[in-house]
Amino acid sequence: MNKKLTYRIFSIFLGIGIIAGLIIYAGTSELLELLSQTSLTLLFLSILVSLFAWLFRALFLKIHTKIKFANCFRIICIGYMLNAILPAKAGDINMIYSLKQKGVSLVRSVNILIHYRIMDLFSLLVISLPLLLIYMKNKIPENIIHYLVIIGAIITIPALILVDRKGLISRLLLFLEEKISINFLKKFINKSHRLYSDYEILLKTKKRWSALISFSGWLVEGLVSYIIAIAIGYPISLYIIFLAVSLGNISKVIPITPGGIGVYETTVMLLLSIFGIPTQISTLLAILDHAIKTALGIILGSISLIFSESKNPLKREA
Numbered sequence: 001m002n003k004k005l006t007y008r009i010f011s012i013f014l015g016i017g018i019i020a021g022l023i024i025y026a027g028t029s030e031l032l033e034l035l036s037q038t039s040l041t042l043l044f045l046s047i048l049v050s051l052f053a054w055l056f057r058a059l060f061l062k063i064h065t066k067i068k069f070a071n072c073f074r075i076i077c078i079g080y081m082l083n084a085i086l087p088a089k090a091g092d093i094n095m096i097y098s099l100k101q102k103g104v105s106l107v108r109s110v111n112i113l114i115h116y117r118i119m120d121l122f123s124l125l126v127i128s129l130p131l132l133l134i135y136m137k138n139k140i141p142e143n144i145i146h147y148l149v150i151i152g153a154i155i156t157i158p159a160l161i162l163v164d165r166k167g168l169i170s171r172l173l174l175f176l177e178e179k180i181s182i183n184f185l186k187k188f189i190n191k192s193h194r195l196y197s198d199y200e201i202l203l204k205t206k207k208r209w210s211a212l213i214s215f216s217g218w219l220v221e222g223l224v225s226y227i228i229a230i231a232i233g234y235p236i237s238l239y240i241i242f243l244a245v246s247l248g249n250i251s252k253v254i255p256i257t258p259g260g261i262g263v264y265e266t267t268v269m270l271l272l273s274i275f276g277i278p279t280q281i282s283t284l285l286a287i288l289d290h291a292i293k294t295a296l297g298i299i300l301g302s303i304s305l306i307f308s309e310s311k312n313p314l315k316r317e318a
Helices: 003-026 028-036 040-064 069-085 090-101 106-135 142-162 168-179 183-204 207-232 238-250 263-274 279-307 313-317
Strands: none
Touching (some): 003 263, 003 279, 028 279, 040 106, 040 207, 090 106, 106 238, 207 279
């Protein structure tokens, strides 16, 4: 069997297995009882509110390209759909391809995606770190320390890029390109230098708008989770919700399973439990939260793919 196919199947079953384990751990009958008491009206409201997050994501692409907003929306939705059903961030590759098909250069397409992901990460940190400081007025639980270590490791390189106002990284790449004689390394550094030089240009344009749009999108995501908590009948403090959801989304940076299925739920459930939320509540909230957002992404992506006017390879194969 093809190794990629084996990995895809394994990652899907791994995610499903993690979810099943969480359900068994929390108690199947207890979760079903909670689910039966959950407000469908509020769940529907959470779906409507979640749509605004998708508009912000499309707007992020729009301000960095000359592509029509409707096409930006399609590109985002299809990309998220593929990320939800396939491992290894396949949707990101499709986003780069789609931008290139719309006339954006390959280098700029890659940099827009990189910028998009970096701003996502920093928006989540802007939300989560102050909330952590508020909570740290008391004693921070030891269980959360390893999450902070992982987050610190993940943000180091993006942080260096954003604060590199004097072009130190560009000069370092140029220095290495001139000094290294090994051919394949020289070519790699040359391409990296070209990519980074273009990213510097991108970073200088509409940086504040990029941050504001990304931040607004993640605020909507947190609000959706809060509405779901109310729907379950267990309102949770906003700062706890935003902290858990922010760190949960950061945990999906490494694509272990498609769309972070299982990984996100486990992270959110553990964090909510640390704050004293009952296991059944935290598990159901984490599962419903991710299920609603993922299902909406798949539905929007499928509709966008069907009605897309672009020459998407997936559409040609259908």
